[in-house]
Structure formats: C-alpha cells, structure tokens
Amino acid sequence: MSCEITSRPLTIARVARQLEDDASGAVVLFVGRVRPDTSRGRRVSALDYEADRAMALTRLRALERRARQRFGARRVHLVHRIGRLRVGAASVIVGVAAPHRSAAFGAARFLIEELKRDVPIWKSDRWARAPTGRRRRRRPSPSVGRSPG
C-alpha cells in the first residue's frame, strides 16, 4: 500500500524502500515532525492527531494519482501517523521517485501542500485552543451554517 494512516512510528527507511525503482534517478522525501513551539509560541510536548481514516485514505490515493499524472512520478508513498506524538516524532512522510529531480521535488511539494489542505486529518493543538472559526480558511468549503439551501 502506498498510502497509509497508522498509529505506529514512521520510519524514513521503510518509505525509502517503497520507492526503489531503477528508472527513477531522483527521490525526494519530506518528513514533517512535531515541533515544540507549534502553538503560538507556547511550548508543547505532544500533539494528538486524528483522522477520518476511510476518507483520508481515499483523498491520499487521489493525490497519489494526481502526482503521477501531473509530475510523472513513478513511485509515491504517503503515510500519516495518528495518535499522540511527542516533540520530534514524525507525523507525516511524503516520498516520491521520478526520473528527474524537478519532477520529484515538484511532486513532493505538491503532495504535502495538498495533504495539509485537503485531507481529513487534524492535530489537537490547533483545534483544542481555537475551537471556533477564528482561523482563516484557505478556500471556501461547503459551509453548513451559511448555506442558503
């Protein structure tokens, strides 16, 4: 499986193994890790991640397909961890193998941006401390309360 939501620790080596491909001259890996200063300058020691697992996997697989089509990526691996993660732990790893480095960099960047924006995964420090809609949203989403319907 090239897309995973897991509560187990993520390892770069395992993702890298999924990207073995003789025709790919370039591999780019992105690792997102829990930082101690995630919450507006306050130090946090851990974050809780949760996901709508079924929908998240569907969205991740769609992103994988788009990365293949748009960038010519030959191997894509997307894995996000959920549960309680301590500072320094990897929360997400994006891996891309492509024939050339431009495609590999482009696809990896595309995937992490879209993953953050469009995949139903949440971290606790954000929503626990700003429960109402004070955060700017990046694009309109189906808005229940404001819906004219």
Next chain:
Amino acid sequence: MSCEITSRPLTIARVARQLEDDASGAVVLFVGRVRPDTSRGRRVSALDYEADRAMALTRLRALERRARQRFGARRVHLVHRIGRLRVGAASVIVGVAAPHRSAAFGAARFLIEELKRDVPIWKSDRWARAPTGRRRRRRPSPSVGRSPG
C-alpha cells in the same frame, strides 16, 4: 561530519539520523541514483564517479554554510559517493532540516543544483563519451585556452 565524499554505499537512514533536531519541523531528503538511460538513450549498467576530494569537501562545506544563511537550515548533510556505481545505486544524498517546509525544500533544491554545477565531481558516462568541449557550459569558467592573460 556533515559533508562527505565516500566510496561506500550511501544509506538514507544514516543521513536522516544526522538531521535529528527538535526545533526542525521539516526534513527534506534528496537522493540521486544511477539511471540505466543516463547516456543519451543508451543503457548503461554502471557509472564511474571521481572527485577532487579536498576541493570538493571545501566546496560542499561552503554550500552548507550558504544553505544555513540563506534558508535558515538548521541541519545540512551532503554526501557524494565515488567509484563504480551500478544502476539503482545512490550517488548523492542531500539532507536538510529546517523549522518549516518552505525552507527545507528551498535549501535542498539549492544544494543539489549547486552541487552539480560547482563541486569538482565527475561521472564517467559524460566525459568518456564526449571528451571534447561539445557540451554546453552553464556559465563562464576560468578558461585557460581562451584566457587573454
């Protein structure tokens, strides 16, 4: 040592370990691998890499400093393999840890571009098959034969 020229196989996990840093929320790794079609459509089974080791290390360390200054990278690891490399083998790994992903991506891309352009390392399939100056150079370099001096 964060910059290395080595004849031993490169491993992503080893580079990743050098990038551990709690204040870095983002890690980007680039791996360049020997492709079977490197030489103008002809399949090659291996490439020979050589380096001016002392100067290459000096240049790599200068690149590391520039990545720290320009992108705010907190950890940089640059390792290039030399000797005979078979198809699929990693020839170079660039690793960057930075507080945020933009910096990590930017620094990693910067480093591999500069490494290819400005560090005295050579692969055999290029120079063995095009020994004279038929290749375009990307920028003027101190040119001996054309020097007015």
Next chain:
Amino acid sequence: MTRSVRVLLFATAREAVGAASVDWEVPASGSTVRALLAGLVEEHPQLEPILKGSRLACNGVYVRGRRARIGPGDEIAIHPPYSGG
C-alpha cells in the same frame, strides 16, 4: 432494522459533543442534512459555530448545501478545517 444515521464527529466537533460518533434517529422515509444538523444543534448548541466552518460528507462523499437527503443507515461525517501534516 436500523432507524438511525450515524454521525461521525472529528476534532472540535468531537470535543463539543463529547463523543466520536452519535446515532441519530431519522424517519424511515428519510430526512435532510438540514434537519439532522438542526436536531444536533438543539441538543449540542456548542456545535453551531463549528458547523459553520466544517465540511460534511455522507457515506464518504462530500455533500454541498443542506438539502441533501439522508436516510437510515447513512453515515454523516462532520469535518472541521483540516490541520494534518
């Protein structure tokens, strides 16, 4: 035979209700997203501001607007703004 929909609550929505999911009775003839949400907000007023910023999905597919019909056995997910990565 089930007469309810299952509502999956995530992140702030889950915190507001105090549960990861609730089963909500609907008429056998079905109902609408609008009616479901009105009922939920009546029981959990603290959900209202969260719903304004949330995406909704029915059986794994995003639904737009509140007219969409739902019926017994459906699974409705409430997605506050995503913050993965």
Next chain:
Amino acid sequence: MTRSVRVLLFATAREAVGAASVDWEVPASGSTVRALLAGLVEEHPQLEPILKGSRLACNGVYVRGRRARIGPGDEIAIHPPYSGG
C-alpha cells in the same frame, strides 16, 4: 628538495594523459600557469581542447588567467566541467 609541481588530472584530462597526476619540473625561481600548460600540451596534445573548458586550481584555490605564478611544491588541479550528482 623538490623541483617540481604536481599536476592533478581529473576526468577527461586524466584520460587524455593516462595518469591521475604528473610531476612537472619547474625552475627553482618558479614559473607561470601559462608555461606549465604549454609544456603539458606539448607532451600531450590531446589535452589542449580539454584545457579550454577546464577550471584550474593551485593548492586548492581556483586561479583565473594564465599569468598566475607557481613554484616547486605547488599542486595544480585541472578540472574539466563538473558532472556530479
């Protein structure tokens, strides 16, 4: 006491000469890059086109132009265009 400079040859330059380095005698009073290269090309004419596209370094520092002075014990590196990565 050494009366020679060491010339380090890489990639196509190494192939052209058939050696990774050559020791080249220079006067105790020193010489110039220009004279060194002229001597090398006389002995290895196949080096000439390669030198046109090469960078030169003396003791690990790039040198521009051919007037730069060299003396016994110096190490001159000939760098054809790089192709690492």
